[in-house]
Amino acid sequence: MTMNPTLRSSAGRACRERGTTLIEMMIAVALFALISGVAFKMMSQQQNASLGLAGQVGLTMGLRNAATMIQMDLANAGSHYYQDVNKSYGVLGVTILNNVVAAPTGGSTSCHATGTTVYGPTCFDQLTVLAIDNTYTLNPTNSSGALGSTVTNTSMGTAYGMPMTANNSQTVAAYFHTGDQLLFLTNNGTQYTSVMLSQNATASSSTAPILFTFQPTNANGSNTSAYDPLNISTCGGSATCAATTPPLTKSFGGSTGAYDYILKLVPVTYLVCSGPGSPTAPYACDPSANSPDIADPKLMRVVGSKPGVSTASVVMDQVIGFKVGASVWNSGAAGGAGDFNNLNYVYDASAYSVGGATPDSAYNFTVLRSVRVSLIARTAPAFTGNSATVNNYTYRNGFDGGPYQVQGTALVVNPRNMNF
Secondary structure, eight states, rough: OOOOOHHHHHHHHHHHTTOOOOOHHHHHHHHHHHHHHHHHHHHHHHHHHHHHHHHHHHHHHHHHHHHHHHHHHHTTTTTTTTTSSOOOOOOOOEEEEEEOOOOOTTTTSBBTTTSSOOOOOOGGGEEOOOOOEEEEEEEEEETTOOOOOSSSGGGEEEEEEEEESSSSSSHHHHHHTTTOOEEEEESSSSEEEEEEEEBBOOOOSSSEEEEEEBBOTTTOOOOOGGGGGTTSSSGGGGGGOOOOTTBBSEEEEEEEEEEEEEEEOEEEEEEEOTTTOOOOTTTOOOOOOTTTTTOOOOOOOEEETTTOEEEEEESSEEEEEEEEEEEEEEOTTTTTTTTOOOOOSSSOOOOOOSSSSSSSOOOOOOGEEEEEEEEEEEOOBBBBBBOOBBBSOOOOTTTTTOSSSSEEEEEOOOOOGHHH
């Protein structure tokens, strides 16, 4: 029997045109979903790795830039005036405010709240690099303009001075304004104090002595934080300065050929804004309870000490540690009380006194010879707002267990103007 060619062709086409079965479709969809899931997971892991790497690179660059900036400023501590000062003893170019956390009996404490990403103000010190606006340097005089021994007593709240070089007194007086911080310094650099002007300086004529008006210092030359935000003569801002005079004093004058100095300060201060407890004016910190600095502590560089005039700039974000230590020169006998001869760096300015028959006073910044700055920072915490839920970030660092990377650096600087 012979089949019709037309019928044979139709049957072949029907067999070839049969569609995909449901089972085949389900298998294909399952395979596609599996492959897609693997691909998306790999992409997510790659994205997290890329974000982590980018954060690490940014963190490293930020630390390097901050360290370089601090080093450049510290190297120039004491600029513009020690070429005129007899450095027979010590020099003043740096002041340090250490925030020391005392360990409780039978335990320890920390500036960081365990289980949080919050770092408090005691994690951060304050470093001020002192330099002088050397446009005009003056010698202390009496009200008649006469030079001599003990012509200025800063506990009286007024002082007179004459420019060291021939200048119009009224022109020079116009250069000193309310809020300017002055450094009174003995000619050999051993004693000093600092005041903040409460009025513009004045001079009655072109040849008259210049009158400076300020809040009186204490009888030993010490001051308060309100009138000395640079911590030059405040003994940490909270401690009571020792009754002994070195290095602070209220009396300035000098003798023939070795007169004392009145200098206008141009400070550079490094500090961290971290929310409540942070320094206020002129440092541009927000100490409120909802401050953004709580989640993002910022290392600031502030030039000047006058509210409304000082310029503040952010050096680095996400700083969780800023500590400043000093190596001090031991002028006393090794092994005496408070002797730091065998310690490299001290992180408590109230313990700067060194041993010997006549130990130096605490907060004596003229005994500093080397400064060590330790800086710790992190990448931005991987949280959504203030939620404890982490977005696709399972990493936990070994420093504080937080969902961010942590890195630190340290630098040691021997300020060139503080060595002799």
